[in-house]
Amino acid sequence: MSKRIDVTDLNVYYGDFLAVEGVTMAIEPRQVTALIGPSGCGKSTFLRTLNRMHEVIPGARVSGKALMDGVDLYGAGVDPVAVRRQVGMVFQRPNPFPTMSIADNVLAGVKLNNRRISKSDAASVVEQSLRGANLWNEVKDRLDRPGSSLSGGQQQRLCIARAIAVQPEVLLMDEPCSALDPISTLAIEDLINELKEQFTIVIVTHNMQQAARVSDRTAFFNIAGTGKPGKLIEIDDTGTIFSTPSVPATEDYISGRSG
């Protein structure tokens, strides 16, 4: 249940504006790939192109290729909805559906798609997903309470449970811990370590230590200046990036001298 993504020469445009230029990278299966870089350098934009969520923004488009196990995500016959079912996403701010209970939030991928599911199947999906997101023990007694009754960290884990309940191949995380306190962050990081047994994970983070802690490979993005496109500077094993990066800009950023 995990696939690799090969991105070749990917450009992202917002209207006429080139936001991200010439990204070529391989995202390995069952590994955590961290995207780091200063604000506005296109990490999140690039991340969104991996499940075609950029198309939600009017005027956004891409050129280039992103092959998931050989299938072009942007191919003519490929339905963005199908892509998103295989590539799940967790957002910066926890966003459980306010009208749904905790259990319904986990089942959202099923229920919103009008798919029928038997009660016992639903219960097992809920339990498995919540266990997978390390949330089961905290919420098992109040599954029919609204999702918004949980704390921020729990809500974010609920969102992760919701994302893995549809059994995607790849999980994208856009700064999943930036709105959380250190303890909730730790819980999410532990969770990421467990999830990578099953999923390919791409995570955007502003936190160097987090990138160093959770990721196997790290990609550094940078931007030359306002109005210029963001670029992938380098991608390598996390250990290499944090000890002996090949580009000086990476070292400057990691050591806090820029960005």
Add this chain to the structure above:
Amino acid sequence: MSLATATPPVPTRPRSLGRGVQTSRRRLPRWAPWSILGSAILLSLAVLTLADATSVPSVLALAAVVYAGGITVTALVVEGPRWAKDRLATTVVIGAFLVALIPLVSLLWIVVARGLRLFSWDFLTTDMVGVFGSMTTGGVQHAIVGTLLITAAAAVISVPIGLLTAIYLVEYGRGPLARAITFLVDVMTGIPSIVAGLFAFALFTLFFGPAYRAGIMGAVALSLLMTPVVIRSVEEMLRLVPNELREASLALGVPKWLTILKVVLRTAVAGIVTGIMLAVARVIGETAPLLIAVGMMTKTNTNLFEGRMATLPVFAYNEYSKGGVGIDRAWAAALTLIVIVMLLNLIARFVSSKFAPKAAR
């Protein structure tokens, strides 16, 4: 400077943070505003009695001015300029609130007081068949049926159009078409109701000839007035739905139309119901277009597509112009209308609270 320094027990004097910023100061006791208010009323009463111009409005108006001046000056002397400004602002805000309440309360009071003279179960359950001259029998059953039917038909026409237009504007509309629609909706909001009535009349005359009268004509006229209100309020509500929820749904591989149906509309449903009810309340009391298009009738007509129908506003207008006991009937009909609107509002509130997102914080 250590934060752990113990604060002195019971500050006997104003403590200073330097440069005249004081952390505590003498305050007026709680009864002070009330006693100033009482003195203000007594003073105004005395002055106006001397001037021989005593009346409830004049005493209250003068008392309000005297109180505002009195409390501000007292506060200035005792509490200092910042509290004086606060007291003045509080007085002005509460005063404005009371002034705004006057028309509402007096309107309700008059309608209830005068409406109750004829208002009874009989009044609600009889029609005007065989009621002549100064007979005090007769009622509004036919008008209630007509009003409910015509308003319901207007809602059936405008709610789907309004809902779908609002969804288009919020979720899909880009560029010149959306701008044009928004502009036209704004223009439509300003259509005088008599114009809507004439339009419906002319439209049906084209197809069915000048003698044709039916409830549906009134419903069309009302829907013309109702649609822009529905569009506007639903649009507001849909824009309030956080984008994060749309993205969360889309990222789960839910198609856009299902996202709109099951996330956006579901999240906004409480506000949408309220908006629709406000639009209904807006048109249920319309008189002019119904007078032109639907006319009047003495007995109940439940066929929207054939014949004149009675409606409450037109009934009130008709009876009022007859004079005599008709005036009492007009007030009772007005009361009936208000009660109907209130019931609809209560239903809307109930539905809203049932579907509102449960934010248990």
